[in-house]
Amino acid sequence: MNSGEVPDVVVLRLPLYVRVLSQLLHRGDNVVSSDQLGALLQMTPAQIRKDLSYFGRFGKQGRGYDVKFLREKLRGILGLDLKWPTCLVGVGRLGQAIINYPGFVPEGFDILAAFDSDPEQMGTTVGGLAVQPMSCLDETVAAKGISIGIVAVPSAQAQSVIGRLVKAGVHGILNYAPVAPQVPADTVIRNVDPVLSLQSMTFYLMQDRGAPLAAMP
């Protein structure tokens, strides 16, 4: 077991492992090998074993990993067995889609408050939450112990909103605005940016003209 620093790329892969293990559990599989996991995730068995070795020894030599056990361990390491109080800033079309997305809550990310700077939004309700003005942000974040902020405001406002969230005590930001915001070193930020994804995809699509689709017989 390696108790040193864990590479960021490894941490990024852990949730993927948890997800596959959940699927296996659902199917009724009790044991998996790193070979099987590798096939499901399209990665080498060695990488999976190495990744896991940063956190402990979870397998049984000759057998493999107990699905339920490994899943619980990884969930604990990631803190997925906890509730994470979350808030949303920006309740436009995108914000509404986010708050109504049924995938966050079952994973422990409870959106407990919604904010918007538009006076017209005040008094309205989104996903069962009363939309609050930005002036309530500090108080609500403190009162509800909110540690994660989801940012769904226009690009021009994103940086300042993120600054306010951080100042209010939020340490994690999920940003949907197409910008590269600056945050303090002790703040974790993740950007959801489908346009960037598409724009790097087209590079490869361009090369494709006449790519090896299938060898002629």
Added chain:
Amino acid sequence: MNSGEVPDVVVLRLPLYVRVLSQLLHRGDNVVSSDQLGALLQMTPAQIRKDLSYFGRFGKQGRGYDVKFLREKLRGILGLDLKWPTCLVGVGRLGQAIINYPGFVPEGFDILAAFDSDPEQMGTTVGGLAVQPMSCLDETVAAKGISIGIVAVPSAQAQSVIGRLVKAGVHGILNYAPVAPQVPADTVIRNVDPVLSLQSMTFYLMQDRGAPLAAMP
């Protein structure tokens, strides 16, 4: 100039450069140095210069880069000066949010068709597009020359929908379903997965308890 293989990480960064250059152009800046770009993107100047060197020599020694010129070059390399016919599969809440998102079209990604397997959706219109049954997929993809598919269906259907898109001739997939789909080697896939992002974030938030926020004086 290095005409060999370009690392994938470099391609992933190019759209970021384009975006910053667009901002600079908008502000009226005509010239930038790799130092300035590095400060804006929080990366080292050396990395920016190295990245660009894979594609050519775009700067002027002693001066820096002409913003407009570099932006045009990078847009050309990525194929962003082209129109990319795109389709959407899945017009549920998420799909509707995607099709109404105003960020795709101005970047050249035109959603020209929408599909859904739900019979109740047939005949309805989403974002100005008539929702088509899945049986029309092959024909429409061919007829409109669609090369990119956006997948916003439930997890259980995602893999089969992606398979159908690929078979229909689509070479790029933007997948919103929380799964890790398998695609042929000549197909490019990008996953938009905010839950995974949050789940790797909590690992660091957990470590934070008592983290170095500021040194005591």
Added chain:
DNA sequence: ATATGTGAATGGGTTCACAGCT
């Protein structure tokens, strides 16, 4: 027999540092 856990080897991306151009 079979599959983990892990040092060692490998490979690839980032940073350095300086030659070269303006």
Added chain:
DNA sequence: AGCTGTGAACCCATTCACATAT
């Protein structure tokens, strides 16, 4: 003088291969 372009050095992640456990 100032900043790019780039081989070389460095660093870190992945893969290998085998000792080890069941």
